[in-house]
Amino acid sequence: xxxxxxxxxxxxxxxxxxxxxxxxxxxxxxxxxxxxxxxxxxxxxxxxxxxxxxxxxxxxxxxxxxxxxxxxxxxxxxxxxxxxxxxxxxxxxxxxxxxxxxxxxxxxxxxxxxxxxxxxxxxxxxxxxxxxxxxxxxxxxxxxxxxxxxxxxxxxxxxxxxxxxxxxxxxxxxxxxxxxxxxxxxxxxxxxxxxxxxxxxxxxxxxxxxxxxxxxxxxxxxxxxxxxxxxxxxxxxxxxxxxxxxxxxxxxxxxxxxxxxxxxxxxxxxxxxxxxxxxxxxxxxxxxxxxxxxxxxxxxxxxxxxxxxxxxxxxxxxxxxxxxxxxxxxxxxxxxxxxxxxxxx
Numbered sequence: 001x002x003x004x005x006x007x008x009x010x011x012x013x014x015x016x017x018x019x020x021x022x023x024x025x026x027x028x029x030x031x032x033x034x035x036x037x038x039x040x041x042x043x044x045x046x047x048x049x050x051x052x053x054x055x056x057x058x059x060x061x062x063x064x065x066x067x068x069x070x071x072x073x074x075x076x077x078x079x080x081x082x083x084x085x086x087x088x089x090x091x092x093x094x095x096x097x098x099x100x101x102x103x104x105x106x107x108x109x110x111x112x113x114x115x116x117x118x119x120x121x122x123x124x125x126x127x128x129x130x131x132x133x134x135x136x137x138x139x140x141x142x143x144x145x146x147x148x149x150x151x152x153x154x155x156x157x158x159x160x161x162x163x164x165x166x167x168x169x170x171x172x173x174x175x176x177x178x179x180x181x182x183x184x185x186x187x188x189x190x191x192x193x194x195x196x197x198x199x200x201x202x203x204x205x206x207x208x209x210x211x212x213x214x215x216x217x218x219x220x221x222x223x224x225x226x227x228x229x230x231x232x233x234x235x236x237x238x239x240x241x242x243x244x245x246x247x248x249x250x251x252x253x254x255x256x257x258x259x260x261x262x263x264x265x266x267x268x269x270x271x272x273x274x275x276x277x278x279x280x281x282x283x284x285x286x287x288x289x290x291x292x293x294x295x296x297x298x299x300x301x302x303x304x305x306x307x308x309x310x311x312x313x314x315x316x317x318x319x320x321x322x323x324x325x326x327x328x329x330x331x332x333x334x335x336x337x338x339x340x341x342x343x344x345x
Contacts (some may be wrong), residue, residue, distance in 0.1 A: 031059060036066035046085070046095060047074050054081040065131065067092040074097065075120040078150065082125035089130050090159045090187040090190075095119060096134040101142035101165075113165055114174075117144035127154040134161040137215070139194065144168045148202060151181050152333050159190045163214065166193035169233075171202030171226075178226045183327050185335045192242075196222035199231065199255060205323045206235045213242030213249045213271050219278065220249060224256035231326045232260030232290075238269045240300065253278040257288040262313075264321045265295045272300030277307050294318035 033049045034041035043049045046065060053061045060082040067088050074095065076083060087093025097118040118135050126148075137143035142165040147171050160167050171182035178185050183204035191198060192212040196205075199222035211220060220240070225232035233252075242249070242261075249271045252261040277291045292311035293303070294320070303312050313321075327333055 021068075029059065031061045033061060034066065035063060035070075036306055037068040037070070038066075041066060045072055045196050046070050047072055050074060050080065050083070053080050053083055055081060057081045060084060060125075062086060065093050069094045069096060071096055073097045073118060076123045076126060076150075078122040078124075080123040083127070085128040085131055087128075087130040087132075090132045090157060093130060094132040094134060096132075096136050098135065098137040099143065100135075100137040100140045101136075102140070110277065113128055113142040113144060113168070114147065114170070116142060116165075117147040117168065119146045121146070121148045121153060124150045125152050126150055127156075128158055129156045132159040132161060134159075135163075135166065136161075137163075139163045141202070146179040147201065148184055148188045148200075149173075149175075149182060151183055152335070153183070154185045154187075154335055155189055156187045157189065158186075162190070162193050162197065164193065165193040165199060166197040167199070168193055169198070169200040169202030169204045171200055173201045173224060178228075181329055183329060183333065185323065185327060193217065194212050196217055196253070196255070198222075200224055201226055201256070203229065203231045203326065204233050205326050206233070206238055207323055209235070209238045210237070211240045213240070213244040215243050215245075217242060217249045217271070219253050220272075221252035222255040222280075223252060223259035223261050224254075225258050225260040226256075227258040229258075229260070231262075231321075232321075233262070234321050234326055235261075235263045235266050236263050236321065236323060238263070240272060240298075241267075241269045242271045244271040247273050249273060250278045252291060253277045253280040254282065254285045254289045255280070257282065257285045258290075259285070260290045262321055263293045263296055264313075264318055266293075266297075268296050268298045270299035270301035274302045274305035275303070275307050276301075276305075277310050279307075279309075294321070 099116040101113045135143040135145040143163045147168040177208040186206045189209045194217040201224045223232040286309040294313040
């Protein structure tokens with residue numbers, strides 16, 4: 001009996017074409033751009049790399065940033081396809097600029113808080129790992145390091161450095177359409193500042209992060225959660241510390257009346273005021289905000305001394321404050337899976 005040679009069969013030809021197509025798709029499923037100040041990459045600036053990312057496609061672009069200090073102001077437009085920025089480590093891969101709210105623009109008008117940001121993220125599906133984002137304008141008022149309005153934004157092992165208004169999860173702050181979601185996830189990050197240094201309307205989960213109140217700090221958060229939004233800021237297993245004076249810093253105050261901020265299983269040191277929360281001289285906000293804690297520990301954890309209009313959650317009430325439940329949304333965003341696949345080198 002003669003065995004037919006598979007290599008000469010029509011089936012083998014079709015099979016080969018299909019496999020080659022699949023392998024080609026897999027190989028092209030993620031594009032890579034290298035940024036290096038020494039000219040040995042594809043580009044020497046981060047903005048050049050961002051500009052080179054395609055629009056209107058689901059293909060991710062991995063932008064590897066070689067060690068160095070990149071002094072530039074970077075904008076990721078809303079039309080950009082998924083982007084991943086990856087540095088070697090946060091301590092030696094730094095994006096920094098020094099704008100501040102009262103700085104005049106070309107027309108002689110102040111650029112404002114929003115205009116002061118070092119990095120603007122208007123797109124969806126943006127991620128970053130092992131990078132420092134800094135505004136080094138100093139203690140001169142509002143000076144943002146990172147601003148986000150997009151959805152499904154994730155940071156891991158990143159540092160956010162500044163003074164007032166360091167991290168602006170703007171979300172729908174100035175958008176008439178409050179239905180647009182803006183979900184942000186921060187894992188193992190370091191965030192520092194003085195006044196309202198985590199603020200805005202976006203939903204954000206901070207997991208295993210260090211929240212550092214610098215000297216002369218006053219307020220950690222200033223949420224402006226839109227009315228009807230279930231979650232604002234949620235800190236899970238975070239460490240609140242700093243070199244601010246003892247009993248001098250509030251956990252938060254309401255930038256808008258429906259602000260929501262919750263701390264779950266956080267270590268809170270003596271920098272935090274015993275009363276915990278401030279109403280920003282808006283007595284009516286005490287009825288509409290939702291400020292809460294569960295199982296806070298440390299010298300700054302004082303449940304019996306907190307303002308009467310804040311909440312101490314029960315174990316059952318705290319269960320819904322998991323990163324997965326907060327961020328899944330209608331599209332079941334799996335941020336954990338995204339980290340594992342997006343950041344593989």
